[in-house]
């Protein structure tokens with residue numbers, strides 16, 4: 001495991017998951033996506049370029065009414081599948097808190113998908129960190145400040161890297177500028193998966 005990186009207060013743990021652990025987690029996420037198919041979310045500003053699904057008690061959903069957490073899949077109406085143990089193990093290793101996350105968002109980046117600068121602020125208690133896991137193609141992750149605008153810093157997140165946004169960095173603006181297509185062979189058909197774990201309450 002390479003040394004930890006501090007990106008404007010966000011802790012980046014390069015290579016937290018080795019190749020075997022990445023393959024196992026991907027298999028677990030495929031099972032999640034079979035139970036809760038990926039959807040193409042729409043926001044008030046239009047369709048997102050990522051596809052999303054969730055695991056856990058609550059899933060993050062968005063439609064023309066806005067963002068929120070829901071206990072059921074927006075299309076199938078079924079409860080979300082449980083968060084895989086392989087994913088919970090990462091949270092327990094890096095979050096520094098005793099409670100488990102109640103939400104596991106899975107973002108699928110294909111064909112030029114990206115994510116604009118935003119804050120994760122739909123949760124009820126910002127005392128808990130957000131833990132984010134990267135699988136597949138490398139992604140250019142940009143981190144700004146808690147306030148809008150101002151200076152930013154970027155890093156390429158690679159497959160197996162983990163980022164922790166906690167403490168003073170819990171509410172920093174962040175986004176994915178682009179994904180380097182073909183930089184990993186982990187996902188069949190290419191692309192990137194990001195897993196974001198949160199305590200919603």
Ligand SMILES: O=C(O)CCC(=O)C(=O)O
Pocket residue numbers: 105107115120132139141174175176194196
């Ligand atoms: O894909 C990523 O690494 C970031 C995802 C993210 O910021 C989010 O889902 O809120």
Ligand SMILES: [Fe+2]
Pocket residue numbers: 118119120174
């Ligand atoms: Fe985010």
